[in-house]
Amino acid sequence: MHPFDHATKLQPLAQGAYKAETSPVYANMVGPFGGVTCAVLLNAALQHPDKLGQPVALTVNFAAPIADGTYTVTARPARTNRSTQHWVMEASQASGVVALATAVFATRRPTWSAPEIQAPQGLPAPESLARMPNVNRTPWIKAYDMRFTQGDVFSGFDGKDYPDSRSCQWLRDDPPRPLDFAALASISDCFFPRIFLRRRRAVPIGTVSITTYFHADAAALAAQGERYLLGTARGLKFHNGFFDQSGEIWSHDGHLLASTHQTVYFKE
Amino acid sequence: MHPFDHATKLQPLAQGAYKAETSPVYANMVGPFGGVTCAVLLNAALQHPDKLGQPVALTVNFAAPIADGTYTVTARPARTNRSTQHWVMEASQASGVVALATAVFATRRPTWSAPEIQAPQGLPAPESLARMPNVNRTPWIKAYDMRFTQGDVFSGFDGKDYPDSRSCQWLRDDPPRPLDFAALASISDCFFPRIFLRRRRAVPIGTVSITTYFHADAAALAAQGERYLLGTARGLKFHNGFFDQSGEIWSHDGHLLASTHQTVYFKE
Numbered sequence: 001m002h003p004f005d006h007a008t009k010l011q012p013l014a015q016g017a018y019k020a021e022t023s024p025v026y027a028n029m030v031g032p033f034g035g036v037t038c039a040v041l042l043n044a045a046l047q048h049p050d051k052l053g054q055p056v057a058l059t060v061n062f063a064a065p066i067a068d069g070t071y072t073v074t075a076r077p078a079r080t081n082r083s084t085q086h087w088v089m090e091a092s093q094a095s096g097v098v099a100l101a102t103a104v105f106a107t108r109r110p111t112w113s114a115p116e117i118q119a120p121q122g123l124p125a126p127e128s129l130a131r132m133p134n135v136n137r138t139p140w141i142k143a144y145d146m147r148f149t150q151g152d153v154f155s156g157f158d159g160k161d162y163p164d165s166r167s168c169q170w171l172r173d174d175p176p177r178p179l180d181f182a183a184l185a186s187i188s189d190c191f192f193p194r195i196f197l198r199r200r201r202a203v204p205i206g207t208v209s210i211t212t213y214f215h216a217d218a219a220a221l222a223a224q225g226e227r228y229l230l231g232t233a234r235g236l237k238f239h240n241g242f243f244d245q246s247g248e249i250w251s252h253d254g255h256l257l258a259s260t261h262q263t264v265y266f267k268e
Numbered sequence: 269m270h271p272f273d274h275a276t277k278l279q280p281l282a283q284g285a286y287k288a289e290t291s292p293v294y295a296n297m298v299g300p301f302g303g304v305t306c307a308v309l310l311n312a313a314l315q316h317p318d319k320l321g322q323p324v325a326l327t328v329n330f331a332a333p334i335a336d337g338t339y340t341v342t343a344r345p346a347r348t349n350r351s352t353q354h355w356v357m358e359a360s361q362a363s364g365v366v367a368l369a370t371a372v373f374a375t376r377r378p379t380w381s382a383p384e385i386q387a388p389q390g391l392p393a394p395e396s397l398a399r400m401p402n403v404n405r406t407p408w409i410k411a412y413d414m415r416f417t418q419g420d421v422f423s424g425f426d427g428k429d430y431p432d433s434r435s436c437q438w439l440r441d442d443p444p445r446p447l448d449f450a451a452l453a454s455i456s457d458c459f460f461p462r463i464f465l466r467r468r469r470a471v472p473i474g475t476v477s478i479t480t481y482f483h484a485d486a487a488a489l490a491a492q493g494e495r496y497l498l499g500t501a502r503g504l505k506f507h508n509g510f511f512d513q514s515g516e517i518w519s520h521d522g523h524l525l526a527s528t529h530q531t532v533y534f535k536e
Contacts, residue, residue, distance in 0.1 A: 056510050057477040057531050059327040061370050063347035063354040078358075078365045079331035084476060084533070086331040086368055088356070090346075097346045100354055102329050102368055104476045104531070108508040112536040114466065116433055116503045165384055198382065208352060208372045209325040211479040213512045213531045215505045235384045236516075237483045237524045240376040242324050244481045244527055246514065248504075256505045259512055261529050263325045263372070263481045265352070268380040 002177045008039045016048055018073045026140045031065040033140035034207050035189030039182040041089040041101040044075035052085040053107035054218055055181050059211040060101040067093055083107045108217060119230060119254040123149050126170035126228040144190055145174040153192045159201045165194035165235035176226035187249055188212040188260035194235030194245040195266050203268050210262035227252040241265060270445045276307045284316055286341045294408045299333040301408035302475050303457030307450040309357040309369040312343035320353040321375035322486055323449050327479040328369040335361055351375045376485060387498060387522040391417050394438035394496040412458055413442040421460045427469045433462035433503040444494035455517055456480040456528035462503030462513040463534050471536050478530035495520040509533060
């Protein structure tokens with residue numbers, strides 16, 4: 001079993017209730033990597049017998065650090081319409097609620113479709129770039145193969161403020177794993193905190209809320225397979241303890257698979 | 269009482285439970301303007317006696333049309349930490365849940381702060397621009413004074429596809445009203461659906477999920493007062509029944525007050 005599937009496995013306790021367990025492979029500085037928590041909460045809806053359609057939107061609020069070990073996850077379809085379904089998910093431990101989420105699922109049908117924002121053009125192929133070094137980094141970083149064309153955060157650490165937090169990178173699971181909604185939800189949280197790029201040093205941070213919009217169906221994700229995805233991200237504003245950042249996950253051939261936004265606590 | 273305060277008034281039923289009522293001033297094609305629903309749900313947390321700090325993030329999922337008349341709103345602080353608080357809000361009618369929301373509140377303190385994205389420069393003053401005509405439009409549009417410098421949606425309706433959905437506009441409540449969090453949450457939903465700008469005609473749409481990040485405290489919002497805000501927005505991708513759009517609300521003097529993202533159902 002791939003470590004990601006192990007880390008996001010849910011053991012059913014009752015309808016809409018599951019036991020989950022943190023994985024050392026995806027450990028972060030404090031608690032697990034948030035992307036895996038997003039995947040676990042999405043899985044709780046994906047595996048529910050009343051599920052309708054596929055994910056369109058996912059918001060996860062990180063309420064408290066998840067302690068290493070097991071936790072309980074619940075998923076409730078709060079409203080099911082003809083072609084859309086609204087979910088509420090919660091993760092909890094003895095300390096109380098540790099994460100809250102909502103999701104919108106939908107049965108999609110073919111319509112007029114068009115991109116608007118465009119993927120960067122003319123980038124070097126991922127195979128021609130060096131992988132970001134991950135020694136002495138928090139464990140989850142080793143679970144992703146990241147190759148930057150811009151904003152390789154740690155290599156620029158000189159403590160001198162920089163005005164631009166944009167980054168552009170190829171990335172995929174390590175070991176490679178076929179893409180699905182859970183993996184895409186997790187990869188959407190792979191962008192390093194933009195304050196690291198502005199301050200050019202690590203500062204204490206914690207995402208408080210992340211929202212991801214999905215622009216592909218399961219078949220399109222399966223077509224991406226194990227190939228490198230392209231990730232682009234930038235910060236919007238840093239203000240009195242919180243900043244927000246927006247990112248995009250593109251397929252290997254330039255289709256937008258997900259757009260993702262988050263607001264992050266920081267201490268400075 | 270200003271019509272917005274009337275439309276977002278909550279009558280306490282019990283701790284964390286309120287009665288709300290739709291207002292004809294903010295009626296939309298089907299049900300109320302979503303911005304007012306965002307404001308009502310945020311108010312339910314803002315008025316809760318256990319509230320800590322000020323809003324940082326708000327996500328509202330529109331689960332079903334709200335029928336004209338009264339509805340019930342609940343707000344529950346799911347987790348209260350030292351400086352952050354996580355909320356779950358729900359609106360319901362006899363038909364079931366009509367809207368779901370989560371919010372993060374926080375006690376902010378002064379830190380290193382910096383903008384990154386910048387407001388458009390050199391725009392004409394709002395007083396020098398014509399107000400967008402609102403005759404024969406859905407009622408809520410009359411509750412906002414909008415003056416476009418780019419992407420004045422309805423004037424461009426010729427049914428010919430256009431590749432760019434960007435817009436830039438001054439806007440404020442009509443009649444003017446001092447800015448606060450509830451008003452900012454509502455104004456964040458004022459951007460017309462980007463598909464109208466791409467298709468250059470109206471098509472059936474409905475926002476399914478909106479997320480707004482707040483970049484100002486109550487004092488900064490009060491300092492904006494009744495002046496015109498600047499709103500900028502663009503679409504990201506239109507695909508098989510859903511598209512997403514991102515926007516920014518800037519103060520009269522170019523400070524980012526909120527960034528906002530939504531995904532929208534469309535029928536084409």
